[in-house]
Amino acid sequence: MAVISYREALNRAMDEEMARDPMVVLMGEEVAQYDGAYKVSRGLLGKYGPERVLDTPITELGFTGLGVGAAIAGVRPVVEWMTHNFALLALDQVVNEAAKLRHMSGGGLSVPIVFRGPNGPAEYLSSQHSQGLASYWAHVPGLKVVAPANPADAYGLLKSAIRDDDPVVVLESEMMYGDKGEVPDGEYLVQIGKASVVRSGSGISLVAFGRPVKYALEAAALLEKRGIDAEVVDLRSLRPLDEETVMASVRKTGRAVVVDESWPAASVGAYVAHRIATVCFDALDAPVGFVSSEDVPMPYNHALELAVQPSADKIVAAVLRALYLEE
Amino acid sequence: MKKTDAKLYWELRNDMVRIRRFEEKAGQMYGLRKIGGFCHLYNGQEAVAVGFIGAMDHERDKVLTGYRDHGHALAAGMSPDAIMAELFGKVTGSSRGKGGSMHLFDPGKGFLGGNGIVGAQIPVAVGVAFAQKYRKTGGATAVFFGDGAIHQGAFHEALNLAKIWDLPAVLVCENNQWGMGTNWKRVSAVEDFSLMASAYGVRGERVDGMDVLAVRDAAVRALKDARAGRPVLIEARTYRYKGHSMSDPQKYRTRDEVDEYRKQDPIYLLEEKIKAAGAWDEARAAAQDAAADAMAAGAVAFAESSPEPAPHTIYEDVYAGRPFFMGEPAYAGRN
Numbered sequence: 001m002a003v004i005s006y007r008e009a010l011n012r013a014m015d016e017e018m019a020r021d022p023m024v025v026l027m028g029e030e031v032a033q034y035d036g037a038y039k040v041s042r043g044l045l046g047k048y049g050p051e052r053v054l055d056t057p058i059t060e061l062g063f064t065g066l067g068v069g070a071a072i073a074g075v076r077p078v079v080e081w082m083t084h085n086f087a088l089l090a091l092d093q094v095v096n097e098a099a100k101l102r103h104m105s106g107g108g109l110s111v112p113i114v115f116r117g118p119n120g121p122a123e124y125l126s127s128q129h130s131q132g133l134a135s136y137w138a139h140v141p142g143l144k145v146v147a148p149a150n151p152a153d154a155y156g157l158l159k160s161a162i163r164d165d166d167p168v169v170v171l172e173s174e175m176m177y178g179d180k181g182e183v184p185d186g187e188y189l190v191q192i193g194k195a196s197v198v199r200s201g202s203g204i205s206l207v208a209f210g211r212p213v214k215y216a217l218e219a220a221a222l223l224e225k226r227g228i229d230a231e232v233v234d235l236r237s238l239r240p241l242d243e244e245t246v247m248a249s250v251r252k253t254g255r256a257v258v259v260d261e262s263w264p265a266a267s268v269g270a271y272v273a274h275r276i277a278t279v280c281f282d283a284l285d286a287p288v289g290f291v292s293s294e295d296v297p298m299p300y301n302h303a304l305e306l307a308v309q310p311s312a313d314k315i316v317a318a319v320l321r322a323l324y325l326e327e
Numbered sequence: 328m329k330k331t332d333a334k335l336y337w338e339l340r341n342d343m344v345r346i347r348r349f350e351e352k353a354g355q356m357y358g359l360r361k362i363g364g365f366c367h368l369y370n371g372q373e374a375v376a377v378g379f380i381g382a383m384d385h386e387r388d389k390v391l392t393g394y395r396d397h398g399h400a401l402a403a404g405m406s407p408d409a410i411m412a413e414l415f416g417k418v419t420g421s422s423r424g425k426g427g428s429m430h431l432f433d434p435g436k437g438f439l440g441g442n443g444i445v446g447a448q449i450p451v452a453v454g455v456a457f458a459q460k461y462r463k464t465g466g467a468t469a470v471f472f473g474d475g476a477i478h479q480g481a482f483h484e485a486l487n488l489a490k491i492w493d494l495p496a497v498l499v500c501e502n503n504q505w506g507m508g509t510n511w512k513r514v515s516a517v518e519d520f521s522l523m524a525s526a527y528g529v530r531g532e533r534v535d536g537m538d539v540l541a542v543r544d545a546a547v548r549a550l551k552d553a554r555a556g557r558p559v560l561i562e563a564r565t566y567r568y569k570g571h572s573m574s575d576p577q578k579y580r581t582r583d584e585v586d587e588y589r590k591q592d593p594i595y596l597l598e599e600k601i602k603a604a605g606a607w608d609e610a611r612a613a614a615q616d617a618a619a620d621a622m623a624a625g626a627v628a629f630a631e632s633s634p635e636p637a638p639h640t641i642y643e644d645v646y647a648g649r650p651f652f653m654g655e656p657a658y659a660g661r662n
Contacts, residue, residue, distance in 0.1 A: 025461065051461065057491070062450050062484025069454020072439060073389065074462055096444050097451055105432035105440065106422030107644040141645050165647035 001184055007177040009151035010040050010116075013158035014078060016187060018048050021076060024162055027054040027063055028080030028117075037082045038118060038177050064090035064115065068097045071113040071167075078162060081117035084133045084171065091136065098167040099142030114161045116170035119147075120211055120261050121309050123175065127297035130305070132262035134210070137169040138238040139266075144192055145238040147171040149213035151181040153236055156190030164192060171238075173211045195242035197249060201231035204319055205249040207272055208259040209235040212291075216259055218312035223319055230319065238268050243275060250280045257289035257318045259310050264292040289318035333606040336597060339539050340612070342381060343373040343594050345619045346398045349407055350569075352623035353397065353414060353428075357573045361630075362414045365443075366428045369398035371568040374593035375501050376402040378542025379469060379563075382550065387466030389437045389459070391452040394429035395567075396441040399471055403438040405431065411626035417633035424636040425644060446472055446479030449498065453485040453558075456496035460556070467495035467553040469546075475506030477520055486527045486560065493556035497549040500560070501536060503567040508579040524560035536563030537591045540600070566591075 004012070018024045030037045032045040032055040045053040056063040060081065067077040081087040087094070094115060101109045122130045137145045144166055148154035154172070161168035198213065199220050206216040213234045220230040233249050235241065250256045256276050260269025273288045294308045320326050350368045357366050369376070372395075380390055380402035392399040400410055405421065413420030414428050421431055431441040439455060442448035452470030459466040476482060477500050489496045500520050504511050512518060524531025530552060534545040542563055549559040566588040570577045601607050 023462075054492075057484075057487060059480075059484035059487070061481055062453075062488050065447065065450025065481065065485065066454035066457055066488055069451035069456075070458040070461070071454070072434075072451070073455040073458030075458045092444060092447055093450065096447060097442075101440070102646070103644050104422055104426045104430040105434070105644075106420070106425050108422070108432050108434045109439070110647060144646075 001182045003180050004151055004183050005177065006151045006154050006172070006179045006181070007038065007040050009155035009183050010158055010172065011042060011044070012183070013155045013162070014041065014044060015047065017159055017162040018044065018052060023074065023076045024078065025052045025054065025070070025075060026078045026080065027056050027067060029056055029058055029082050031055060031080050036080070038174065040177070041080065060086050060089035061093055065093040065097060067113050068093055068101070068111060071111045072101060072109045076112045076162060078114045078116065081115060083117055083129065083174070084119035085129055085131060087115065087117065088133075094137070094143070094167070094169070095140050099140045102166070103142060110165045111167045112165045113167045114158070114170060115167065116158065117172060118174035118177070119171040120173050120175070121293070121298060121305065123305070124300060124302060125298070126300040130298040132260070132293060134171055134238060134260070134262055135267045138268045142167070143239060144168040145171065146192055146236060147210040147238060148236065149210055149234050151179065152183045153190055153196070155183050156188055157192065157236065160189045160192050163189070168192065171210055176211055190236065193237045193240040193242055195245040196234045196236055197231060197245065198234045199230065199232040201229040202253060203229040204255040204257065204322060205231045205233055205253045206257050206259065206315060206319070207233045207235065207246055207276070209238060209268070210261065212259040212261050212310050215310055215312045215315055219315035219319065222312060222316050228319065228323065235272070241272070243279065246272065246276065247279050250276050251283045254283055254285040255322045256284070257291060257315060257322055259291045259315055261293055261310055263295050264290065265295065267292060286322040286324065289322045291315050291318050333601070333604065336601050336606065337611065339377055339381065339543070340594065340597050340601070341615045341619070342377040342402060343539065343597070344615055345622060346373045346376065346401050347594065348616070348619035348623045349401060349626070350397060352627060353411070354569070354573070356414070356627060362428065363416070364427055365394065366414070366573045367395040367571065368569040368573070369395055369567070371588065371592070372501055372503055372536065372565045373398055374539035374542050375471070375499070375536045375563045375565055378539040379499060379546040382543050382546035383469065384466070385437055387464050388550070389439055389455050389466060389468040391439045391448045391455065391468065392441065392471040393445065393448060393473060393476065394441070394443045395473070396429065396431050400431040400433065400438055400441070403433065404436045405433045405438055407622050407626040408629040409433070412630040412633050415630040415633070416635070417630055418636035418640070419629070419633040423640065423644065446476035446481040448472065449476070449481050450485040450488070453489045453494055453496050456489065456494040457492065459495055460493070465554065467497065467550050469497045469499055471499045471501055473506060474500060474502040474504065474511040474515070474520070475509070477523065478514065486529065486558070489558035490527045490529050494558055495553040495556065496558045497553050498558070498560045500562045501565055502562055503565050505567065505571065505580065507571040508575070510579070520562035521560060529558050529560055531560045531562070533562045533564065536565030537593045537596060539593055539597055
């Protein structure tokens with residue numbers, strides 16, 4: 001079992017899949033000669049050549065649409081968006097093409113494509129470069145959406161995404177590319193649509209995805225010191241959503257706090273909280289708690305940007321409210 | 328005129344008449360409320376689809392277009408029954424009643440849609456051309472779009488990509504002169520779209536889109552270039568007789584303007600050429616017309632007698648494999 005970074009895990013997944021299947025190609029801004037804006041594609045150009053690792057012009061709509069076309073014609077593209085912020089320029093090609101072509105053709109076409117890149121709050125970047133856009137993709141039937149929260153899942157989910165016959169959006173986190181963790185040496189896949197109980201507990205369920213899973217684990221450690229035994233569920237997949245695992249956890253603990261680094265309205269976290277409140281109504285001992293980013297664009301000032309985002313302390317406060325222990 | 332030419336001319340006439348009669352029938356069925364929603368008819372533009380797609384190699388070439396897609400679908404060899412049934416929303420339609428008029432598909436015939444977002448099909452088509460080059464199929468892709476779509480960023484981004492990666496793509500702008508109710512000259516910086524090719528270092532060509540033989544010649548040239556890795560932009564100047572869609576009252580243009588273009592009708596122009604060549608045969612023309620009418624009527628009969636899709640099919644064709652809720656693991660990866 002090697003300890004590697006989230007970045008290296010993604011790189012290893014693409015490397016192995018490109019070696020396995022000659023139809024897998026990688027395209028995006030700076031992915032080839034520059035080794036990737038965040039170095040996720042480091043070394044792939046040298047290994048697979050310019051026909052399979054392609055630098056694109058800065059035309060998100062154009063190269064995303066090109067990837068979709070290649071996918072319906074036998075290629076399995078991995079399209080790297082430098083960040084999800086810039087992917088908004090490609091929204092039409094994802095929502096109206098990638099997600100709709102199978103449907104509009106009555107099942108005649110498959111769109112095996114991966115869209116990946118960093119999403120979520122970063123640091124010192126203000127409002128255009130630092131925002132959680134998960135719900136833009138998670139809202140859309142026809143897409144699958146995953147959000148790995150550690151190197152092992154980054155590796156296993158990206159490999160599954162590349163092998164999937166439907167379009168998969170991968171939400172990476174700029175702030176986690178350097179995070180290290182154990183990744184098994186042998187090849188393995190993480191099934192899309194399966195959540196993971198990353199910390200077992202009996203007092204309350206903390207449900208999160210992506211970087212906030214780290215905050216939930218930090219919060220659980222703080223709560224443990226106060227004698228509160230929190231379970232942490234990492235959704236891993238936002239679409240399809242593994243309600244079975246989430247609801248089993250909440251039925252066991254009787255309480256839940258959902259954490260999402262996006263804005264609160266129309267967010268994945270709000271939807272998950274709604275589902276828990278509906279499905280587990282009889283099992284709940286308190287209203288479902290929800291910790292999101294503040295409902296404002298991200299400021300540049302560091303203290304302010306931290307104040308906007310979820311944190312372990314905010315999660316602890318929400319847990320105490322759910323336990324009627326509010327101080 | 329050579330005998331082979333006469334044979335081709337009659338085939339081209341037949342293909343155009345089939346589209347014209349199909350569209351007239353579709354218009355009637357819309358009037359009878361058998362067809363709903365948006366329905367964009369191709370009357371007047373037949374020479375473009377027939378001239379271009381008829382010159383393609385259907386074993387390896389691909390065609391994509393916008394929402395005015397009935398003509399391209401028929402020219403690509405799609406079943407008129409499956410098209411009409413799709414317009415009727417029936418389960419026997421080409422997309423099982425999920426696509427409708429704007430979204431006709433037949434991957435087996437190399438016809439990859441039928442796209443409802445103006446210009447969005449252009450990058451997708453260039454991606455299909457990317458796959459053809461990457462997989463070394465020897466095929467080329469033609470993508471059709473209108474004078475409205477050419478101003479979309481999608482067109483410009485896609486043409487640039489096609490050029491820098493030497494993709495086998497032909498971009499065919501069907502300038503029917505009206506982007507919905509806006510005359511093309513009011514919204515274009517240039518009055519010759521083929522000029523736009525020069526900005527991307529590709530060959531641009533303007534062709535009379537009412538002349539099926541001229542379109543066919545341009546297609547042969549363009550496909551040869553495309554197969555050699557040189558994408559091409561073609562502007563086919565044409566005209567649509569009907570409104571933008573069935574709901575268009577057409578207050579933006581005069582009856583005289585439409586009548587003026589009807590004098591250059593693509594079917595009429597081709598018939599004049601056949602006559603000038605001494606190859607005209609009244610009985611043959613009547614037989615083609617009758618066969619086209621029978622085709623359209625047969626398509627309506629097929630659509631009428633076809634069943635509606637079952638309600639549970641709403642959950643199908645969203646993802647590969649069975650729908651999530653039906654119990655099978657959502658993961659549908661290979662291996």
